[in-house]
Amino acid sequence: MAITKQSIEYVAHLSRIDLSPEELEKFSGQLAQIVAFIDKLKQLDVEHVSPTSHILPIQNVLRQDVPGQSLPVAQVLADAPKQQDNLFAVPKIID
Amino acid sequence: MEFHTLTAHELLPLIKDGKAEPLQVLRSLEKRIRGVDPRVKAYVRFHESLEHTEAKAGEGVLAGIPVTVKDIICTRDFNTECCSRILEGFRPPYDATVIRKLKEAGAIILGTKVNMDEFAFGSSTENSRFGPTHNPWDLARVPGGSSGGSSAAVAADEAIISLGTDTGGSIRQPASFCGVVGLKPTYGRVSRYGLIAFASSLDQIGPITKDVRDCALLMNTISGYDPHDSTSVDEPVPDYTAALTGDIKGLKIGIPDEYFVEGMDPEVKAIVGEAIQQLKKLGATHTPVSLPHTEYAVPVYYIIATAEASSNLARFDGVQYGWRAEAVKARGQNLIEMYSQTRGQAFGDEVKRRIILGTFALSHGYYDAYYLRALKVRTLIKNDFDAVFKQFDCIVTPTSPTPAFRIGEKAADPLQMYLSDIYTISVNLAGIPAISVPCGFTRNGLPVGLQILAKPFAEETLLRVAHAYEQSTAWHTMKPKL
Numbered sequence: 001m002a003i004t005k006q007s008i009e010y011v012a013h014l015s016r017i018d019l020s021p022e023e024l025e026k027f028s029g030q031l032a033q034i035v036a037f038i039d040k041l042k043q044l045d046v047e048h049v050s051p052t053s054h055i056l057p058i059q060n061v062l063r064q065d066v067p068g069q070s071l072p073v074a075q076v077l078a079d080a081p082k083q084q085d086n087l088f089a090v091p092k093i094i095d
Numbered sequence: 096m097e098f099h100t101l102t103a104h105e106l107l108p109l110i111k112d113g114k115a116e117p118l119q120v121l122r123s124l125e126k127r128i129r130g131v132d133p134r135v136k137a138y139v140r141f142h143e144s145l146e147h148t149e150a151k152a153g154e155g156v157l158a159g160i161p162v163t164v165k166d167i168i169c170t171r172d173f174n175t176e177c178c179s180r181i182l183e184g185f186r187p188p189y190d191a192t193v194i195r196k197l198k199e200a201g202a203i204i205l206g207t208k209v210n211m212d213e214f215a216f217g218s219s220t221e222n223s224r225f226g227p228t229h230n231p232w233d234l235a236r237v238p239g240g241s242s243g244g245s246s247a248a249v250a251a252d253e254a255i256i257s258l259g260t261d262t263g264g265s266i267r268q269p270a271s272f273c274g275v276v277g278l279k280p281t282y283g284r285v286s287r288y289g290l291i292a293f294a295s296s297l298d299q300i301g302p303i304t305k306d307v308r309d310c311a312l313l314m315n316t317i318s319g320y321d322p323h324d325s326t327s328v329d330e331p332v333p334d335y336t337a338a339l340t341g342d343i344k345g346l347k348i349g350i351p352d353e354y355f356v357e358g359m360d361p362e363v364k365a366i367v368g369e370a371i372q373q374l375k376k377l378g379a380t381h382t383p384v385s386l387p388h389t390e391y392a393v394p395v396y397y398i399i400a401t402a403e404a405s406s407n408l409a410r411f412d413g414v415q416y417g418w419r420a421e422a423v424k425a426r427g428q429n430l431i432e433m434y435s436q437t438r439g440q441a442f443g444d445e446v447k448r449r450i451i452l453g454t455f456a457l458s459h460g461y462y463d464a465y466y467l468r469a470l471k472v473r474t475l476i477k478n479d480f481d482a483v484f485k486q487f488d489c490i491v492t493p494t495s496p497t498p499a500f501r502i503g504e505k506a507a508d509p510l511q512m513y514l515s516d517i518y519t520i521s522v523n524l525a526g527i528p529a530i531s532v533p534c535g536f537t538r539n540g541l542p543v544g545l546q547i548l549a550k551p552f553a554e555e556t557l558l559r560v561a562h563a564y565e566q567s568t569a570w571h572t573m574k575p576k577l
Contacts, residue, residue: 007455008451011451011454011455011458012447012451013435014454014458015405015438015450015451015454016409016412016431016434016435016438017435017438017439017442017447017450017451018435018436018438018439018440019439019447020439023444023447026444027444027447027448027451030448030509030510031448031451031452031455033510034397034448034452034509034510034513035452035455037393037394037510038394038397038398038465039394040390040391040394041391041394041395041398041465041468041469041472042464042468044388044391044472044475046468046471046472046475049471049472049474049475050471050474051467051470051471051473051474052470052471052473052474052477053296053470054282054295054296054326054526055282055296055477055525055526055551056282056283056326056328056526058325058326058328061325063322071188071189075188076188076415078186078188079184079185079186079187079188079415079416079417080414080415080416081413081414081416081417081418081419082419088414088415090414090430090433091422091428091429091430091432091433092429092430093429093430094429
């Protein structure tokens with residue numbers, strides 16, 4: 001995969017990160033270098049190796065579905081940049 | 096009395112016998128921080144005093160002991176910002192489980208936190224919105240990272256004990272650069288509830304301390320199962336201090352060939368070689384072993400860690416907490432513009448790079464080639480360790496290929512920075528525990544760390560070996576001149 005300014009711009013959009021033209025320039029170069037380094041992994045034959053997503057021998061951890069105590073709404077909203085009517089407030093979703 | 100110079104295990108009997116009041120200990124620390132922190136810059140948001148810190152000794156095994164906490168672990172009512180603009184002003188409504196346990200043990204949580212690379216992304220503590228922390232042994236050098244604030248504070252006697260976090264070496268590498276002890280516990284040993292997540296299959300919280308006994312003491316309190324963290328493991332917690340017997344006769348040590356290769360500083364090589372000889376004098380035997388997939392650990396890590404981070408950091412979007420970008424256009428913003436502007440303006444360079452890299456590795460068309468392949472190579476790395484631990488009690492390596500580097504030296508080259516974690520990263524991928532303990536100084540007076548690795552849940556072995564080594568040397572008694 002060639003890391004180009006276009007591909008970085010696209011992935012930055014997927015990541016919801018605004019980049020300035022200077023940042024786009026800088027990151028494209030740096031990320032191209034990093035991806036070239038990571039490509040080292042292609043040297044290995046891993047066809048018959050199973051993946052490890054984490055090292056614990058646990059799959060699903062279940063618990064009884066009993067209601068517990070939640071944090072008070074006011075306390076949680078206290079950290080929000082903007083709140084209204086006991087809810088998180090965000091800009092208009094549809095123009 | 097200079098209480099700030101003492102360890103927790105030295106302070107505890109003084110507090111118990113009434114020879115030291117917790118408030119006196121706190122005042123002594125505060126004075127020290129005021130005196131040296133303008134140069135070291137380990138603490139963030141420190142204003143004149145340890146404001147908000149309640150100097151009340153509770154009951155318990157750590158009664159009256161002040162604990163210095165990395166800015167990534169949630170402390171109720173105390174700012175927790177991950178040294179990022181995006182969490183500016185964030186005061187968690189709850190305590191992390193480790194903080195709750197420390198309070199229940201009578202410890203005093205300092206109301207001001209210590210510096211780190213933003214979201215723990217880095218190996219030098221230069222990626223902090225508050226600026227870099229300086230290495231107490233040479234102020235022109237980095238303390239390592241990402242737990243550089245914790246390590247520098249402990250080394251400079253600005254802290255008694257500290258909590259750090261380790262995803263690819265972030266406890267051990269700075270502990271090594273600052274000449275203190277740092278332990279990365281087994282994955283699942285310590286609850287991560289209330290730890291702001293970086294890479295969830297790798298992150299662990301662990302102690303950074305002045306000596307091995309304090310490390311064991313802190314492990315006694317923070318370890319154990321927590322229903323709030325489904326990855327914490329229900330294994331009994333031993334008394335780790337009981338492992339400090341001083342006896343390592345017959346211990347079988349493996350020395351991996353792949354860790355003593357080019358790129359390693361010759362002084363570090365010589366110093367670690369002497370430390371291995373010292374372990375032999377204490378009755379251990381050592382044999383060369385092979386961890387053949389070592390060279391793939393850094394590339395595997397930078398796929399897995401960034402992929403997980405790109406997902407974990409999606410929650411920082413200017414909605415529920417922290418900072419939000421104001422509308423830049425007269426007509427206001429729509430929601431997506433608000434997200435992108437908030438994240439674009441509030442994240443630092445390294446955070447942006449890693450989120451973009453991780454999103455790329457997970458994106459359609461590249462998932463198999465990068466992410467899935469990395470998970471498979473992770474299996475090979477883990478198998479390497481499993482094979483060695485069938486025959487050996489532990490593995491001994493340098494913690495880092497070099498001593499502390501200069502501030503700014505690697506800042507423009509992310510790849511060089513990543514390679515400074517080459518000896519620590521495999522441990523997180525394999526989920527095993529490892530400790531870094533001071534093992535000497537370079538001619539320039541920079542500390543070097545010895546890393547000891549063991550199989551899952553063998554923290555007692557690590558502590559026993561590290562303690563036996565430490566007590567047979569004087570490295571842990573050396574203090575930087577500040």
